[in-house]
Amino acid sequence: KEKEPDQWKRLIEIIEERSPKKIGLNFSKDHNIADGLDKTDYDEFMSYLPKKYHSKVVSAEQLAIRWIETRTPREMIIYNQLVTLTHDIIAEAFSEKVITPGITTTTEVEWWMRQKVSDLGLKTWFHPTVDVQRSNDELVGHLYSFSGRPDEMIIMPGDLLHCDFGITYLRLNTDCQELAYVLRPEEKEAPIYLRKALEDGNKVQDFLTENMIKGRTGNEILKAALDGAKAAGLRPAIYTHPLGSYGHSAGTTIGMWDSQGGVMKDDGENYPLNPNTVYAIELNTTVTIPEWKRDIRIMLEEAGFYGENGFRYVNGRQTELLLLPRVQNQLGN
Template identity: 40%
Template structure:
């Protein structure tokens, strides 16, 4: 069971069967309403997605019915753009959901199954006579580079002279993976709301006892809690601690918390977590900051609160730069330039999110590439997309004798033609953790 529903107003959990119904309905709608425009934008007439069992193209999972947890034997999907929309056919040993069955080895007769399967692909290409046949090869995006060497070789052999029409489907793949339906965005609101609830619970006496609980204990508690709710993480949660008297240390070219990863969490600590969940084929990626009150304290030190507010300002500047048509590198450069003009010391390393955690789409910096990301950073921003707005700022904390703190933030956002919306809001105040 999962608590994530496509309608955030719905409180009842969805069964696995209900989730499958939702995902299949989304797939049908995406094939009808989203894919034709994406194929036109990428100038692709026929898209071939090919994968073998246990060696699937990453895109394949987003095209298969929900009851298919992987490819079966060799699964070939042919999506042809015509005046009537997109014809979706499956050259597969088994029926593939709403795809038209285009081949059966029993009906082929004569040649071995593999040979007749590739012959059917050739027949589809000859009948469609496409100008440009998109295949999943890409230098810039791993998610668009799923066609294996063997499958590529067999395809080229099968197509003969039509192989000259093969082109990288990079733009189409990225567009397919990054574009979200309105209902998917509503589901992301609900998914992020659940993660926010779990983190709030983790920062409460239900999970965190200062002086006893270690950072690693809390990370495992979060993972177990998500699992118990039927919402699996797509990476192991992390918990980091900063405290007065333990300055940031330079590691891997940047300043990071130096408190041991398995340290016992103490009153006066700044606690940071990074959590990602999976539900309905969509991902979340969230960071939250909490402060462990000392005895007698009712609020976090003003310097820590100021650091969070500066981080919020850095979010504002990045969102303002996130304009349709700009590349990820242009968004990064604008955000960093305006931040520098305001005296903010920070880094931006935001990324698309959706079908995958670190999803396909424009890379808006990386923590170790603040000058721009070659390839992925040159991709433009499109509407109806979702991102993990991830960044960090650094500034001194007077109450910590001027020691520098690194305030790292990450929130889910969706970008439509109406602008940017936060997925279930953003953190603007530190979560206060009782002293125990």
């Protein structure tokens, strides 16, 4: 500032020296994460900027989004550890260590998960949820599992449990949904119809991840995945979102729960898939259970990495129902 105390004047000198083809500013119609420039600074900048450069001013949203969505090799090592911890907490929550059927409530399990995270010196990025599907209830709307469900619902044998849980560590976030079954006294494994229902959920995951191809937009991936799943006789819904520095981060959004036909063509969320990015592979499939005389919804969510060699789960996915209480094969004995 001793040479040039006027910052605006010096900035214009730098622009003149560089003669840029584009001048990217922090504003965006579609991505709020790239829309931080206040109007006062914008107006003042434009008043100093020579007219010949005005046409070169563009949104720098691509720079902001690519920076936020891209994961480094070191971050992926940390991510693997973080997802492992997320899975471990869910497994413990959905066990006899925490749940006594007929006594423990869903709300108590939610707060146990929250306390476990706090005891580990970490944070949850949203309050955990636990819900129940059982033979004598009707299937309600998808959002029931996340809001509007009854508090203090007592967990009983024969219940299908579902949780939504995520934690934050070293500026990274996880987001995971898994399922557990509460064994009846005479049972050693979950009923075959529930095991097959989970397999249907895994099939929807496969249709989605197989269609995650570099350069495809979220809408293109969504359509291909839904078309394939429906052709296979499934009843899917897909609402996958970028995951990373934010739980619901910036990047390629593949469907929304209320936009299964894709997002609007001029919406910035209709964004191409780039490598070195992480997603919450979030979706569900509706399955008819004749034994229960009702439909159930298999809701799954796992962290997945898309790299130069294609897609992989950050640390595996659920392919078997967690059982409560645990049986010998799930204890590794």
